[in-house]
Amino acid sequence: MIGTAEELMGSSSGMRGQIVWFALAGVAQGGVFAALLPLLRALLSGDTGGALPWLAVAAGCAVLSALLLWHAANTGYVVGIERIGDRLARRIGEHVVRLPLGWFTAGRAGRLARLTSTSVQDVTGIPSTLLQQIVMAVATPVTVIVVTFFVDWRMGLALVVTAPVALAVFAWVSRVLRDTHGPEDHAHAEVTDRVVEFAQAQQVLRAAGRTEEGWTTLDRALAGHRDAYLHKLGRASRPFGVYVLVVELGFATIMVMGTYLALGGSLRVPDAIAVLILAARFVEPLIQAGDLGGMFRIARVSLDAIGEVMHAKPLPTVSEGPIPADATVELDDVSFGYGERRVLDGFTLRCPPGTVTALVGPSGAGKTTVTRLVARFWDVDSGAVRIGGVDVRELPTADLMSRLALVFQDVYLFDGTIEENVRLGRPDATDAEVRRAAEAARLDEVVARLGAGWETRVGEGGSRLSGGERQRVSIARAVLKDAPIVLLDEATAALDAENEVAVSAAIAELARDRTVLVIAHRLSTVAAADQIAVLDGGRIAELGTHGELLAGGGRYARFWDERKRAAGWRLAAS
Structure with missing residues (x-):
């Protein structure tokens, strides 16, 4: 487990040093019980003066054990929080930002939140709590066994036999329970996802009058977590009971054996009393080890969850690369799919610099995938995506993203002010540049009618703004970035008339x-584009200007006729 943690951290954890300190504390604690033998001999023989030195030895071992334990525990908190927790959180953050953008699906939001909070917290408790109990559960019994051999080899041998039997049963219990924490952890993550979804979807659910259905989804997740937790408890109770029974039977056997030897005269009464006390101290940490098994498995599951993210392969990156000649965008014989589903197959398209290329086609034709591949959300399965003649895989990530401005339908705004969200496009921009970008995006009109103006907080995800207002913030951000290439998913279909006019004008300004x-x-937008690419079956079915494609009488002409007829629909009173 330590090796796994250090592999994920990419550095030494300091936990091996903790083991040494806890082991020394355990040995010192065993020394307290070792001093009982001569102490009891002296007391039972009436030699009070002879008992005092051994009492001092026992007290000294107790103080030493307490000091060592105090130092190790405090060091453990420092190691756990400042070294392991901080390092893991930073490593997760550093790794996550290198993962392809396509990795960030909706279902991973709750899991990532649980990972960086609960899972990391579970691991930070290893050096201060889990290691302490595990090491003490081994060091103290081993010390007791050694001391017992000095008292009576037969009793020492009985303890030696009991230990491996208990450990064998413990290993069996661990195997039985190995797979119980994983399903419960996944069920917990599912609950987290559904809670986040339920909170974010309140407007949609209430507008549709379907809050009950939203709650039912969350309720199913809660019920699934409850069932997984009860299943884990049911699986754990019986094996743990067997383990405790075996340990207690071992202790009972030692008691019977000690009593028999004492009654037979081959073991002195003070020695028998001391051995029985040592046996009780021997058994106590073994029983506690049963509880440690559960803690150990939780830490193991947490490490596995962190490892699952850390082992997700980031896209290969380069630190330096060639400089693109211009803002040409080219997809050359590109094939790409999501798992087994092929989306693009032999797709080829060239967008000359300074031109507008419109992508049209049925839902699922691959339009969004094309823009995502240009932004390198994923790497193509075959073929190449180039910017200015340079393969995007040969460009440093920062260089690639500096050349792209992305405006998609699903606009996400951070829970900050309007100005802070716009400045994400270029944090070092001057106030004048921010204001010009806002004016170009028609965002100044929105700011003017808000009471707090630029200091208006937008809420989580921009929830306090309308869809059109969020679009304007996104466009202003893209204008401020001033990138030579714009990837745009037009979202005017769901906007009111005022916002549609404003957003359309802002997009025209952005495209200049x-x-x-x-x-x-x-x-x-389609008619004004310099070229129109009609997608179908993962390829470009038609390519040309609006006039050329209408004259061709193919798919685009049919698409245009259908949209024209739909645009003429009106609601009439009956």
Whole structure:
């Protein structure tokens, strides 16, 4: 377990040093009981003066054990919190930001939150709590066995036989319970996901009058966690009971044997009393070890959960790369799929610098995937994605992202002020530059009517702003970034008339003198594009200007006719 933790940390944990300190404390604690033998001999023979030195030895061992334990425990907290916890959290953060953006699915949000809180916290408790009890559970009994051999070899041998039997049963219990914590941990993570989902979906659920269905989903997750937890308890109780029974039977055997030897005269009464006290101290940590097994498995599951994330492969990166010649975007014979589902197959498209390319096609045709591949959310299965003639895999991540501005339908805003969210595009921008970007995105109109102006807090995910207002913040962020390439998923279909006009004007401003790859929903955007790519079956079915594709009478012409007819629909009173 220590090796696994250090592998995940990428450095020494300091836990091996903790083992030494706890072992010394355990030996000193065993010394307290070792001093009982001569102490009892002296007291039972009436030699009070001879008992005092041994009493001092016992007291000294007790004080030494307490001091060693105090030092080791306090050091353990420092090691656990400042070295292991801090290092793991930083390593997780450093690794997560290198993972492909496609890794961040909705289901991983709750799991990542649980990982960085509960799982890391479980691991930080290893050096201060778990190691202490494990090492003490071994060091003290071993010391007791050694001392017992000096008293009577037969009793010492009985303890030696009891220990491996108890350990064998403990190993069996651990094997039986090995798989019980994993399902419970996954069920807990599922509850976390559903709680987050339930909170975020309140507006949608209430608007649709389906809050009961939302609660039912969460209730199923809670019930699943309850069942997993009860299953874990049921699986654990019986094996643990067997383990305690075996240990107690071993202790009873030692008591019977000691009594028999004392009554037979081959073991002096003071020695028999001392051995029985030592046997009780020997058994106590063995019983506690049963509880430690559960703690150990929890720490193991937490390490496995952290390892699952840390072993997720990041996209290969380079520290230096060639400089793209211009803002050309090119996908060359690209094939890509999600698992077994092929989305793009032999896809080829070239977007010259300073032009607008509109992607149209049925749902699931791969339009969003194309923009994600340009931003390198994933790497292609085959083929290449190039910017300015350079494969995106040969560009440092920071260099690639500095050339891209992303505006997608699902706009996420951080729980800060409007200005803070806009400044994410370029944190070192001046106030004047931020204001110009806001004006270009028509965000200044929104700021003007808000009481706190630029200091207005947007809420988690931008929940205090409307969809159109969130879009304007996102566009302002992209304008401020001033990247030469814009990847845009047009979201005007769900906006009111005022916001649609404002957002459309903002998009037009954003697209000026830039290479734009847009997933187009508005007919005006499609018609005004320099080239239109019609996607179907993972490939480009048609490519050309609006006039060329209409004249061709193919898929695009049919698409245009259908959209024109739909655009003419009106609600009429009956």
